[in-house]
Structure formats: C-alpha cells, structure tokens
Amino acid sequence: MMPGRQAGGRGHRLNVARHRPLQNRVTPSGGLEAVAARGAWLGNRGVIHDEHQVIVAQWRSKAWITCRLHYRGVRRAVFSPHTWSELFFLDEATAFAAGHRPCAYCRRARYRDFKRAWCAANRWLGLGDHPRVGLIDARLHAERVAGGGGKRAWPAACCELPAGTFVRWNGGPCLAWRGRLYPWSHWGYAEPLPLPAAVVEVLTPPSIVAVFRSGFRPQVHDSAWS
Secondary structure: OOOOOOOOOOOOEEEOOOOOOOEEEEOOOOOEEEOOOOOOEEEEOOOOEOOOOOEOOOOOOOOOEEEOOOOOOOEEEOOOOOOOOOEEEOOHHHHHHHOOEEOOOOOHHHHHHHHHHHHHHOHHHOOOOOOOHHHHHHHHHHHHEOHHHOEOOEEEEHHHOOOOOEEEEOOEEEEEEOOEEEEEEOOEEOOOEEOOOOEEEEOOOHHHHHHHHOOOOOOOOHHHOO
C-alpha cells in the first residue's frame, strides 16, 4: 500500500498570495505556522480564518481531511472570505500525524484504502466493518485533541513503532522511518538519528499507528529517502 514518494495526481489549482506567508502550514502536532515552504498536500478543517486572512480557530469541523493540490482544474484563491481555509503539509505522514485523513472526494481510492485498513486495524473499537466516516472522524478528533485544544500525545516504546509514525524527540517532531528517526521541518527532514531505546511521546493518533502497523504506508518527503 506504499504510494510513490511524490504527491502526484490532479487536484485544486490554487492562486497563492506571494506578498507574505499565511498561517496555514501544518506541523506534525497539528499546529499552524506562517512559513514560505511549499506543501505536497492540501488540507481542510472548515472555515478557520477571518476576512483579514488571520487564523481565528484551529478547526470548525471534526472532519480533518487531506486533499490533492490539483483537482479537475478547480481554481481557488487561498483564504478567500467565507470559504474553507486551505492548509498545507510537507507530506502525507505529516498530515496523518496532525490527525488528517484522505479526502473521500478528490482522493477517493486512497480514502477507500485508508478506511478499509483503519476499520480492520481498529476492530476492537466496535464500530463495525463499514462505519459512517463521521464515526471515524469523531474517533480521530478524540485522539488528536487534548483538553484545552492542544495536541494529545501518548507514550510508547520508540523501537516498537511502525514506519510513518511521528514522535516528539530532542525537543521537536521526528519521523520513525527506515529504522531511524528523521527530524522534521516544513522544508524536509534532517540527517537521521538512531532510534532511542526509550519510551517517547507519540504524535500520530493511535488508531492511525495501528493502520501503519498493518502495513499501510504514508507518502513521505524525498528527503527521508536519501
């Protein structure tokens, strides 16, 4: 189930303002930062900006989704008034860590693969083999958001985590990938570190980690393949 290294395909065509970066680049903790780095995927949490293009909420919907950058020639002006706020991710692994799932509209095949794998890996939740996606979204929301709106992390032995999982290590987010930890940034991954023999704070929601453990793999930025 491993996709290619690049986020290919067609999707929304975006007109991005060049005069200043907007606060719409997503971290593995789900935070939103204003940087000039480009993203490989588009995200949606509802209308979370105001008429001045300022972020006023972290979400308006429990359906946090990851979309294609280009889809059927649709053109959007980023952070237009009264329409959903365009967010961007370095790669799909970052999006999953933040708690987003594939869009059922512009990424239909990937959505179906993810939903099938999620249901199989999380049968213990008792949602059945074909739950409404709203039930999955509600579960993911409970796993990604702590009291007060911050990021919910959970402890696990780093050496037991599947590839594609994000953890907090050395003060920042790192990707468990190919037997190493790769320090993350909006521009890519730094030189890898050895996996620590320690319990770490896991950023990727536990039900998504269970999906990765079953063999499902996220798309990861090229800098982690060097």
